[in-house]
Amino acid sequence: MARRIKELINEMDSEKKRDTVEVPLLDHECIQQVWKDQQRHSASIQDPEGFPLYLKTGTLKNGGVELCCYWCARGSTSLEFFHLHLNRFISGTSASDPTSRRTSWKV
Structure with a gap:
Protein backbone atom coordinates (compact mmCIF):
# COMPACT_ATOMS: atom_id res chain seq x y z
CA MET A 1 0.00 0.00 0.00
CA ASP A 47 -6.56 -4.95 5.92
CA PRO A 48 -4.23 -7.70 7.18
CA GLU A 49 -2.96 -9.88 4.36
CA GLY A 50 -4.57 -13.31 4.12
CA PHE A 51 -7.28 -12.51 6.65
CA PRO A 52 -10.75 -12.11 5.10
CA LEU A 53 -12.62 -9.19 6.65
CA TYR A 54 -15.73 -9.61 4.49
CA LEU A 55 -18.01 -12.64 4.48
CA LYS A 56 -20.70 -13.07 1.85
CA THR A 57 -24.02 -13.52 3.67
CA GLY A 58 -26.39 -13.75 0.72
CA THR A 59 -27.85 -11.79 -2.16
CA LEU A 60 -30.45 -9.09 -2.62
CA LYS A 61 -32.43 -8.28 -5.74
CA ASN A 62 -32.86 -4.56 -6.40
CA GLY A 63 -34.18 -3.07 -9.63
CA GLY A 64 -33.81 -6.39 -11.39
CA VAL A 65 -30.13 -6.63 -10.42
CA GLU A 66 -28.85 -9.25 -8.00
CA LEU A 67 -26.46 -7.75 -5.47
CA CYS A 68 -24.19 -9.55 -3.02
CA CYS A 69 -24.61 -8.85 0.70
CA TYR A 70 -21.54 -8.92 2.93
CA TRP A 71 -20.80 -8.87 6.65
CA CYS A 72 -17.73 -6.88 7.69
CA ALA A 73 -15.55 -8.11 10.56
CA ARG A 74 -13.93 -4.70 10.90
CA GLY A 75 -16.55 -3.14 13.17
CA SER A 76 -20.19 -2.40 13.63
CA THR A 77 -22.18 0.65 12.71
CA SER A 78 -22.86 1.38 16.37
CA LEU A 79 -19.15 1.21 17.18
CA GLU A 80 -18.31 3.53 14.29
CA PHE A 81 -21.04 5.93 15.45
CA PHE A 82 -19.58 5.88 18.97
CA HIS A 83 -16.15 6.87 17.61
CA LEU A 84 -17.78 9.68 15.62
CA HIS A 85 -19.46 10.84 18.84
CA LEU A 86 -16.08 10.85 20.64
CA ASN A 87 -14.57 13.03 17.92
CA ARG A 88 -17.30 15.61 18.42
CA PHE A 89 -17.32 15.34 22.21
CA ILE A 90 -13.58 15.78 22.88
CA SER A 91 -12.37 19.34 22.33
CA GLY A 92 -9.23 20.26 20.43
CA THR A 93 -7.76 19.22 17.13
CA SER A 94 -5.26 16.63 18.33
CA ALA A 95 -3.96 14.92 21.45
CA SER A 96 -0.85 17.08 21.33
CA ASP A 97 -2.88 20.31 21.12
CA PRO A 98 -2.11 22.20 24.36
CA THR A 99 -5.64 23.66 24.44
CA SER A 100 -7.12 20.15 24.56
CA ARG A 101 -5.26 19.22 27.76
CA ARG A 102 -6.86 20.06 31.07
CA THR A 103 -4.65 19.47 34.08
CA SER A 104 -4.99 20.53 37.69
CA TRP A 105 -1.53 19.63 38.93
CA LYS A 106 -0.04 21.82 41.62
CA VAL A 107 3.68 22.41 41.63
Missing part, protein backbone atom coordinates in the same frame (compact mmCIF):
# COMPACT_ATOMS: atom_id res chain seq x y z
CA ALA A 2 2.79 2.46 0.84
CA ARG A 3 4.25 1.92 -2.63
CA ARG A 4 0.90 2.71 -4.28
CA ILE A 5 0.42 5.86 -2.23
CA LYS A 6 3.94 7.02 -3.12
CA GLU A 7 3.25 6.34 -6.82
CA LEU A 8 0.04 8.37 -6.60
CA ILE A 9 1.82 11.25 -4.87
CA ASN A 10 4.57 11.20 -7.50
CA GLU A 11 2.01 11.20 -10.31
CA MET A 12 -0.04 14.06 -8.85
CA ASP A 13 3.09 16.01 -7.85
CA SER A 14 4.46 16.11 -11.38
CA GLU A 15 4.72 19.27 -13.47
CA LYS A 16 1.97 18.11 -15.84
CA LYS A 17 -0.65 17.90 -13.05
CA ARG A 18 -2.13 21.39 -12.87
CA ASP A 19 -5.63 22.79 -12.52
CA THR A 20 -7.46 24.81 -15.18
CA VAL A 21 -5.53 27.99 -14.36
CA GLU A 22 -2.15 26.19 -14.39
CA VAL A 23 -1.69 26.03 -10.61
CA PRO A 24 0.06 22.80 -9.51
CA LEU A 25 -2.32 20.37 -7.78
CA LEU A 26 0.15 19.73 -4.95
CA ASP A 27 2.79 21.84 -3.29
CA HIS A 28 5.93 19.72 -3.75
CA GLU A 29 7.68 20.48 -0.44
CA CYS A 30 4.47 20.22 1.54
CA ILE A 31 3.29 16.87 0.12
CA GLN A 32 6.75 15.33 0.49
CA GLN A 33 6.88 16.36 4.16
CA VAL A 34 3.33 15.12 4.79
CA TRP A 35 4.16 11.74 3.23
CA LYS A 36 7.42 11.52 5.20
CA ASP A 37 5.46 12.11 8.42
CA GLN A 38 2.45 9.91 7.60
CA GLN A 39 3.85 6.86 5.78
CA ARG A 40 4.43 5.06 9.07
CA HIS A 41 0.64 4.84 9.45
CA SER A 42 0.04 3.03 6.14
CA ALA A 43 0.20 -0.42 7.78
CA SER A 44 -2.58 0.44 10.23
CA ILE A 45 -5.08 1.60 7.59
CA GLN A 46 -5.05 -1.53 5.46
Whole structure:
Protein backbone atom coordinates (compact mmCIF):
# COMPACT_ATOMS: atom_id res chain seq x y z
CA MET A 1 0.00 0.00 0.00
CA ALA A 2 2.79 2.46 0.84
CA ARG A 3 4.25 1.92 -2.63
CA ARG A 4 0.90 2.71 -4.28
CA ILE A 5 0.42 5.86 -2.23
CA LYS A 6 3.94 7.02 -3.12
CA GLU A 7 3.25 6.34 -6.82
CA LEU A 8 0.04 8.37 -6.60
CA ILE A 9 1.82 11.25 -4.87
CA ASN A 10 4.57 11.20 -7.50
CA GLU A 11 2.01 11.20 -10.31
CA MET A 12 -0.04 14.06 -8.85
CA ASP A 13 3.09 16.01 -7.85
CA SER A 14 4.46 16.11 -11.38
CA GLU A 15 4.72 19.27 -13.47
CA LYS A 16 1.97 18.11 -15.84
CA LYS A 17 -0.65 17.90 -13.05
CA ARG A 18 -2.13 21.39 -12.87
CA ASP A 19 -5.63 22.79 -12.52
CA THR A 20 -7.46 24.81 -15.18
CA VAL A 21 -5.53 27.99 -14.36
CA GLU A 22 -2.15 26.19 -14.39
CA VAL A 23 -1.69 26.03 -10.61
CA PRO A 24 0.06 22.80 -9.51
CA LEU A 25 -2.32 20.37 -7.78
CA LEU A 26 0.15 19.73 -4.95
CA ASP A 27 2.79 21.84 -3.29
CA HIS A 28 5.93 19.72 -3.75
CA GLU A 29 7.68 20.48 -0.44
CA CYS A 30 4.47 20.22 1.54
CA ILE A 31 3.29 16.87 0.12
CA GLN A 32 6.75 15.33 0.49
CA GLN A 33 6.88 16.36 4.16
CA VAL A 34 3.33 15.12 4.79
CA TRP A 35 4.16 11.74 3.23
CA LYS A 36 7.42 11.52 5.20
CA ASP A 37 5.46 12.11 8.42
CA GLN A 38 2.45 9.91 7.60
CA GLN A 39 3.85 6.86 5.78
CA ARG A 40 4.43 5.06 9.07
CA HIS A 41 0.64 4.84 9.45
CA SER A 42 0.04 3.03 6.14
CA ALA A 43 0.20 -0.42 7.78
CA SER A 44 -2.58 0.44 10.23
CA ILE A 45 -5.08 1.60 7.59
CA GLN A 46 -5.05 -1.53 5.46
CA ASP A 47 -6.56 -4.95 5.92
CA PRO A 48 -4.23 -7.70 7.18
CA GLU A 49 -2.96 -9.88 4.36
CA GLY A 50 -4.57 -13.31 4.12
CA PHE A 51 -7.28 -12.51 6.65
CA PRO A 52 -10.75 -12.11 5.10
CA LEU A 53 -12.62 -9.19 6.65
CA TYR A 54 -15.73 -9.61 4.49
CA LEU A 55 -18.01 -12.64 4.48
CA LYS A 56 -20.70 -13.07 1.85
CA THR A 57 -24.02 -13.52 3.67
CA GLY A 58 -26.39 -13.75 0.72
CA THR A 59 -27.85 -11.79 -2.16
CA LEU A 60 -30.45 -9.09 -2.62
CA LYS A 61 -32.43 -8.28 -5.74
CA ASN A 62 -32.86 -4.56 -6.40
CA GLY A 63 -34.18 -3.07 -9.63
CA GLY A 64 -33.81 -6.39 -11.39
CA VAL A 65 -30.13 -6.63 -10.42
CA GLU A 66 -28.85 -9.25 -8.00
CA LEU A 67 -26.46 -7.75 -5.47
CA CYS A 68 -24.19 -9.55 -3.02
CA CYS A 69 -24.61 -8.85 0.70
CA TYR A 70 -21.54 -8.92 2.93
CA TRP A 71 -20.80 -8.87 6.65
CA CYS A 72 -17.73 -6.88 7.69
CA ALA A 73 -15.55 -8.11 10.56
CA ARG A 74 -13.93 -4.70 10.90
CA GLY A 75 -16.55 -3.14 13.17
CA SER A 76 -20.19 -2.40 13.63
CA THR A 77 -22.18 0.65 12.71
CA SER A 78 -22.86 1.38 16.37
CA LEU A 79 -19.15 1.21 17.18
CA GLU A 80 -18.31 3.53 14.29
CA PHE A 81 -21.04 5.93 15.45
CA PHE A 82 -19.58 5.88 18.97
CA HIS A 83 -16.15 6.87 17.61
CA LEU A 84 -17.78 9.68 15.62
CA HIS A 85 -19.46 10.84 18.84
CA LEU A 86 -16.08 10.85 20.64
CA ASN A 87 -14.57 13.03 17.92
CA ARG A 88 -17.30 15.61 18.42
CA PHE A 89 -17.32 15.34 22.21
CA ILE A 90 -13.58 15.78 22.88
CA SER A 91 -12.37 19.34 22.33
CA GLY A 92 -9.23 20.26 20.43
CA THR A 93 -7.76 19.22 17.13
CA SER A 94 -5.26 16.63 18.33
CA ALA A 95 -3.96 14.92 21.45
CA SER A 96 -0.85 17.08 21.33
CA ASP A 97 -2.88 20.31 21.12
CA PRO A 98 -2.11 22.20 24.36
CA THR A 99 -5.64 23.66 24.44
CA SER A 100 -7.12 20.15 24.56
CA ARG A 101 -5.26 19.22 27.76
CA ARG A 102 -6.86 20.06 31.07
CA THR A 103 -4.65 19.47 34.08
CA SER A 104 -4.99 20.53 37.69
CA TRP A 105 -1.53 19.63 38.93
CA LYS A 106 -0.04 21.82 41.62
CA VAL A 107 3.68 22.41 41.63
